[in-house]
Amino acid sequence: MKTSIALAVSAAFAAVLSPAVQAQTWEPTKNVEFIIPAGTGGGADQMARAVQGIVAKHGLMKQSILPINKAGGAGAEGFLDVKNAAGDPHKIIITLSNLFTTPLATGVPFNWRDLTPVQMLALDNFVLWVNSKTTYKTPKEYLDAVKKAGPGKLRMGGTGAKQEDQIITAAIEQRTGVKFTYIPFKGGGAVATQLVGGHVDSTVNNPIEAVAQWRAGSLRPLCVFDTQRMPYKEKVTKDMSWYDIPTCKSTGLDIDYLMLRGVFMAPGVKPEHVNYYTGLFAKVMATPEWRKLMEDGAFNTTALKGKEYADWVAREEARHVSLMKAAGFIAGQ
Amino acid sequence: MDEIQSLWHGFGVALSPTNIALMFTGVILGVIIGVLPGLGGANGVAILLPLTFGMAQTPGGATSAIILLSCIYWGALFGGAITSILFNIPGEPWSVATTFDGYPMAQQGQAGRALTAAFTSSFVGAFLAVVMITFLSPVVAGFALAFGPPEYFAVYLLTFCAFIGTSKEPPFKTLAAMMLGFALAAVGTDTVTGTLRLTFGSTHLLTGFDFLVAVIGLFGIGEILLTLEEGLEFRGTKAKLNMRVVLETWRELPRYWLTSVRSTLVGCFMGIVPGGATPASFMSYGVARRFSPDGAKFGTGKIEGVVAPETAAHAAGTSALLPMLTLGVPGSPTAAVLLGGLMIWGLQPGPLLFVEQKDFVWGLIASMYLGNIAGLIVVLTCVPLFAAILRVPFSIIAPIIIVICAIGSFTVKNAMFDIWMMVVFGILGYLFKKLQYPLAPLVLAIVLGDNAESAFRQAMLMSQGDLSILFANTLVGTMTTLALVLLFWPMISALLAKLRGKPG
């Protein structure tokens, strides 16, 4: 019963959300490669594989989606692969913030304008976490402690160097005048574990990376780097839901940052190709599995496409340039 | 005993006819994956993941799904040894150390014996690791939390020092080969600063040199070129083609119980940390070579040289599932994909999994016992079949091997460039082998180099450049000291012998 409702809803959604459906004449004639410019097990990887699973389970496509990890050079490998596949409609790529940060930090020649924007799937939140054995209850208490300990004495763990986690860290430093020692690790799961083990003092993990440790009582969220609270009111731990985490802004730490989980295609593809995929993702996003994924990972479910999407990406790019310039992360700076 | 009861219940969950059928299917698929270097366990698991989506929604279905996927994992662990022994081509990274003695054994016509030893030790290693998971998981699970960057560096150092010891090759050649390995490992993005190193603007080099490509070239292609020097006629010795070889080998294996125990301990330790199955196999091989009475003959086809790495790799591969389940930290790419699967099925790996999903966890643990038994049955019955491959004439098998190598190199990163690199590494492998440049330290350096350097530099960031962090607590201090002792063991043992020589 539930499924049939979901299917009806999804059909309705597809009809409402994609007026291009009627014009959709093209469909894939072979398997579609879904490039992931990150390693196995990370957030982008999980999302791409979830899409693969949902498409297969509901038979949304005659051909299959094949996720392929191309993580080399902080994702440059994957982006260059798509950039060089001009006109190929059987290749899509999921992005994270390295769409902006990698070319800026390493000077590898690519830009999001080299690709064709398809669809924003969701935005990933960032939460400031500390170990629950500490006494910090608010960002202010923690940041005061950082200040008091002296520059570089407390450690912020994060994924990768000169990427989103370090950008947020640098933004906190600029806003508040504290100084962390930033320690880069290879994956979000490892970062959360390092925090539980007490090897770092705080992290800015995505919700999905830290939720298990939070539920087990090992970690404590201090605030979320979004302009509004996360909308999920179901209890995650005994007494807290995602909604109960205050925004950093409301606690006096005026920083907001969201990470793009969006889909792009190769340059030079035809509009019907793009239309096909926006139609497909509209169907994917209407499934109960997708909603569950959004809730488990406490995602911000903004899902733009077309010009709005491109405009959003352009604004975000400009913001990354200024954030990274301020932090001194730009190659050859 | 709570555990026994839960386990018993778990067997009840796992032992349905459907689940047993899934186990054998999984193992067979896994063996295929293990044999072909182009398919990693991660591939198999990733491809079947969507299939299990529907499965996980029926009652008890999540257990069936994870049984299927984890059996692929067992199968791949078993299968990796096959091509290592037969053709000197490791099907999976953790079977590189198996080539050192396994391949010489096959050349001496003992392929059946080597395969039996490999499979049996794999089974023993995994079995003991599952026993440990069954009874010690709450104790051990927290252990991984004690590992920060300095501890990881100490583990890598320990692996390295355990493996590098007295080598027969000229010291400066060993040094050059080893440093070449480290240099190759440094190519690509630097984890700590995010800058590109040694890429010289080439987009092919962005990803660095993959260990598997280097190994396929150095070992696989290099070996074929060496074999060619002796002519094209097939000189393969007749391998025994009946099951007797299995029983004969079994009679011999209990003699190496000490090696097995030591290797299991090394494997479990490396799995829980999680340091990975590949370093575990190298470390175990190194330790066995050092402490076996036959140590000097390692590398010439000693059965112990097969037992040690296989036991450790399997023990590590199995115990790596523990940090994955309890901490959500995957010990291998395959484990990472499994982890994604758990989440899609609505299970949240983490400290609470053992409490909230008792049925699932104990069903999984029970399936580890059963899956390994299923795996052993499958691979052992195939020993004569595998050994028979060696009877195929060289001029048929050689081009097929080269094609398999090319596919394997390509699929690592879907890059044509890697097929070229494979040929280059093949030529290097041929030259190095003939000129006595040792290959083992080179590949070990490629495996460990990048991780070891990152861990070291993370540790230095933590301590603000103070080396004493490597002795900052008992855990890291013990490991660092142990590593140094192992490194200087030849000198220390010489000194001890001298002291003993002049008693009183």
Added chain:
Amino acid sequence: MSESPEESGRAAFGQKSAELAVAAFFFAIGAIVIVDSLRLGTGWQEVHGPQPGYFPFYLGLIICVASLVNATRALLVKRADDKAFVEVGQLKLVLTVLVPTAIYAALVTWTGIYAASFLYIALFMRLLGKYPLWKAVAVPAGVIVVFFVVFEQWFKVPLPKGPLENLLGLG
């Protein structure tokens, strides 16, 4: 193939020249590594620990020094004691496989892996193994079909394809 056994038993390269060539290779690699690490910074910073080029710099240095030692040791071998590194006959055999393998690797780029593999195995069997034509066609055909089924259909791992597959609609 018509020379006397004496001819094919002659040394194509001496051990000494091979040693020197490989030592030179190592030296070149070491030098390349040093050059790039100088760009990255080779220092040990007070707070951050080693810079990105710190380890590569010393790696490169050790490689260069070790290769010089190896070269010197090779030079010290007297001409009379120089052994054959590889005999002409052996080298021919090695090259008869190495050269086609290199061509095969290049061919994969144009034709995809299946067509190139078919040609490679077929020619290898026909020319080196002297198998009858039907065998030299049947075996590689069987092999590539098995690979196609295992990789593309079972495990959905796309391997490189070329014009032929596109023509057949398999691409």
